Amino acid sequence: MTFRARSFGHARRGTIMIDSKKYQVFTLKNFAKIPQVQSSLTKDQINSIEVVGNVLPFKVNNYVVDELIDWDDIPNDPIFQLTFPQKKMLEPAHFNEMQQVLSQGYTQPELKLVANNIRSKLNPHPAGQKDNIPVLGEHKLTGIQHKYxxxxxxxxxxxxxCHAYCTFCFRWPQFVGMDEMKFAMKETDLLVQYLQKHKEVTDVLFTGGDPMVMSAKKFSEYIEPLLNADIPNLQTIRIGTKALGYWPYRFINDKDTDELLRIFEKVVNKGIQLAFMAHFNHPAELKTMAVQTAIQRILNTGAVIRTQSPIMNRINNSVDVWADMWKQQVKLGCIPYYMFVARDTGAQDYFAVTLEEAWKIYRKAYCNVSGIARTVRGPSMSADPGKVQILGVQEINDEKVFVLNFIQGRNPNWVGKPFFAKHDSDAIWLSDLEPWSGEDQFFFEEEMEQTNLLMN
Incomplete structure (x- = not known):
């Protein structure tokens, strides 16, 4: 079936011809029925997916399977690595333990107990996320985080x-039935009250999961209270989403697509910037007609699209990949925003790129794009004290050091203040680094220990 999609908004009107697609999901229950899985994967590979998929979340859909993955390049295809669990994503002892309990026919509660024990060792809440939950009066706002x-x-x-799950996801505990690890809020009333009280807040980031899995009606129920309330300090509503990469048809021919896009327009017409924070991890996600059409329809509502991704071994640890990705994004009207370092959780060791390698890739890719793409910042670690950028490696008194900088900090006064760490060619996270100055701590650590900023 061919779908005739009207370009949305007032920037450009016309007709786009694109085949429609009905969303079909694959999980542990039915992925083995995918024709490409049956023809391209070995029994051992299928077994590994089943074992790891009982610990880390696994969900993929027909768009990813049919239009993004190169099944002639299995298992090395980056989108396959991005969406299908791999054996080495678990430590050998954990893999063997889960494989054993699966083979012995454990009951579902027994299986969950073993899986949760393994999960608890994978740092399920990195960067002190639970410390970011604010309080309003006597209410602990478990569906809100306020770090910056x-x-x-x-x-x-x-x-x-989400429409599909990333194998690197740092919020994976929310998708594996660990209810005590979830952040969620049903209503926006308390959010509105919090924003009215905290006039320093200018931006609200809708996140999850993925807000774009919601129906337009449900999304409107969250957005309308913000638009109708008296919150003069609210300047930007952001939507953190992977939908453009995993299900661009959400913005083309889902049953309520036009209604959803009208909500985007409504936000913009209210004088609030709508920033679509799109996660793209590889250039392959930008090259289908579906995603290019979806991007245009979103932009035509007046929203802006900013792009971000972690740098990951086996997926995008290449200068050419990043330069190509940024060029494609700019060509399509998107704004490159962040290169992140993969967070210290889940399958981090599988995806880890050293801080030095990440910086070298960032620098060389940055040098290979025009100034219009140099809006991107990175490589950045979303660590407990804040977003820490690796500015480079330099020599001071014949000694190599990392030059670091806060892009964001729990204390805003830390931002833009360069500091130094001893060079460590194996370091993959801030916790691997030591102060260069001879001090026992970095300049921010004492304050971090004394107080949990911005929570009251």
Whole structure:
């Protein structure tokens, strides 16, 4: 079936011809029935997916399977690595333990107990996320995080899933039935009250999961209270989403697509910037007609699209990949925003790129694009004290050091203040680094220990 999609908004009108697609999901229950899995994977590979998929979340869909993965390049295809669990994503002892309990026919509660024991060893809440939950009066706002002065994260309870799951996801505990690990809020009333009280907040980031799994009606129920309330400090509503990469048809021919896009327009017409924070991890995600059409329809509502991704071994640890990705994004009207370092959780060791390698890839890719793409920042670690950028490696008194900088900090006064760490060619995270100055701690650590900033 061919779908005739009207370009949305007032920037450009016309007709786009694109085949429609009905969303079909694959999980542990039915992935083995995928024709490409049957023809391209060995029994051992299928077994590994089943074992690892009982610990880490696994969900993929027909768009990813049919249009993104190169099944002639298995298992090395980056989108396959991005979406299908791999054996080495677990430590050998953990893999063997889970494989054994699966082969012995454990009951579902027994299986969950073993899986949760393994999960608890994978740092399920990195960067002190539970410390970011604010309080309003006597209410602990478990669906909100407030780490940086100007920005509040909001976790709608209806966005606690995604169109497909990334194997590197740092919020993986929310998708594996660990209810005590979830951040979620059903109503926006408390969010509105919090924003009215905290006038320093200018940005609200809708996150999850993925807010774009919600119906337009449900999404509107979260957005409308923000638009109708008296919150003069609210300047930007952000949507953190992977939908453009995993299900661009959400913005083309889902049953309520036009209604959803009208909500985007409504936000913009209210004088609030709508920033679509799109996660793209590889250039392959930008090259289908579906994603290019979806991007245009979103931009035509007046929203802006900013792009971000972690740098990951086996997926995008290449200068050419990053330069190509940024060029493609700019060509399509998107704004490159962040290169992140893969967080210290889940399958981090599988995807880890050293800080030095990440910086070298970033620098060389940055040098290979025009100034219009140099809006991107990185490589950045979203660590407990804040977003720490690796500015480079330099020599001071014949000694190599890392030059670091806060892009964001729990204390805003830390931002833009360069500091140094001893060079460590094996370091993959901030916790691997030591101060260069001879001090026992970095300049921010004493304050981090004394107080949990911005929580009251």
């Amino acid at each position: 002065r100007e920005t509040v994260l909001f976790f709608p309870s209806n966005s606690q899933t």
